Amino acid sequence: MNAQQPGGASLLEPRNLAAFILVSLIWGGTWLVIRDQISAVSPTWSICYRFIVAAAGMFMLAKMRGEPFRLGxxxxxxxxxxxxxQFSLNFGFVYRAEAYVTSGLVAVIFALLVVPNAVLGKIYLGQPIRREFVIGSSIAAIGVAMLFAQEYRASPATLGEVLLGAALCIGGILSASVANILQATEGAKRQPLLTLLAWSMLCGAVFNGVAALALDGAPQFDPRPEYALGILYLGLAGSVVTFPLYYGLVRKVGAGTAAYSSVVVPVVAMILSTLFEGFVWGPLPAAGAVITLAGMVVAMRGRSAPPPRRATPEP
Known part of the structure; x- marks a missing residue:
């Protein structure tokens, strides 16, 4: 890992390392919480509630940071x-994917977000792709295929359900990648970051609310305390706390080094999936996980251009 960005701070400095670890742990835990969120309430209503909370928190943070409420x-x-x-289609696909495959596997697949980011970045932003990136991404894809083979062998889900889970993951990755490229455009960069995120989250909540009314009927809410706490965790910790910390790291140690959180997050998610979802390890999934993460390290080291400054890394 390139812990020292030329001309910048080191990731190993205590404050930067603490921020990196906190972001990785929080985002690693979001995947398991999402699993609980869809146990009794439709995914669309759960996403709506999450981003109502997140938007309110982000507006408060913007005010504390002195950013205006009005956009340019x-x-x-x-x-x-x-x-x-970002806040409607992406999360809609992700929440539904977890109904078919384990949360840890979804997290591992989402680490491949850098691949469509690189492809779309080359098409729309003119960012070149190096050979190492292609090789690393291909290695990671082999690892993901091995994990899905294990998921099919160990899960009571049918092959069609596992493949549907994979397709939903891909839909989420592509939606998030489109949002990443949009955030990298000059028009988006001219807007105050926290204010832009706050209004986008609020619009995402509205989009999800309208879709939920159309698809699922009247609002649903799980009375369990765990559900409400999950909403708060995903909305505040998983969004309001982590985004400023992550972008702070991008500014201090560079986007390439900060992006290594996308390798650490799946590790945390897979550990939690093992503890709470009964994910079964063996030679095939262990090898698949190692190959996937190793491939992502190779791919990110071979990326010649930094990722979009405002790319949203994780759900």
Missing amino acids: AGAWPWVLALGLF
């Missing part, structure tokens, strides 16, 4: 697009 001229197309792709 021409901001609303970016707000609406980010609300749709």
Whole structure:
């Protein structure tokens, strides 16, 4: 890991390392919490509640940081697009994927987000792709295939359900990647970051609320304390706390080094999945996990251009 960004701070400095670990642990835990969120309430209503909380928290944080509530001229197309792709479609696919495959596996697959980011970045932002990135991504894809083979062998789900889970994961990755590229455009960069995120989250909550009314009927809510605490965790810790910490790392140690959280997060998620979901380890899944993460390390070290400055790394 390149812990020292040329001309910048080191990831191993105590404050930076603490922020890196906290972000990785929080995002690693979101996947398991999502699993509980969809146990009794429709995914769309759960996502709506999450981003109502997240938007409120982000507006409060923006005020504390001195950012304006009002956006600049021409901001609303970016707000609406980010609300749709990042905070509605992306999370809609992810929540539904966890109904078919384990949360840890979804987290591992989502580490492949850097692949469509790189492809779309080359097409729309002119960012070149190096050979090492292609090789590393191919290695990671082999590892993911091994994990899915184990999921099919060990899970009571049918092959069709496992493949549906995979397809939903891919839908989430592609939606998030479109949002990442949108956030990297000059029009989005001109907007105050926290304010842009707050309004986009609020629009995402509205989009999800409308979709939930159309698809699932009247609002649903699980009376269990665990459900409400999960909403607060995902909305506040999983969004409001982590985004400023992550972007702070991007500024201090560089986007490439900060992006290594996408390797650590699946490790945390797989450990939690083992403890709470009964994920069964063996030679095949162990090898698949190692190959996937090793491939992602190779891919990120071979990426010649940094990821979009405002890319949203994890659900």
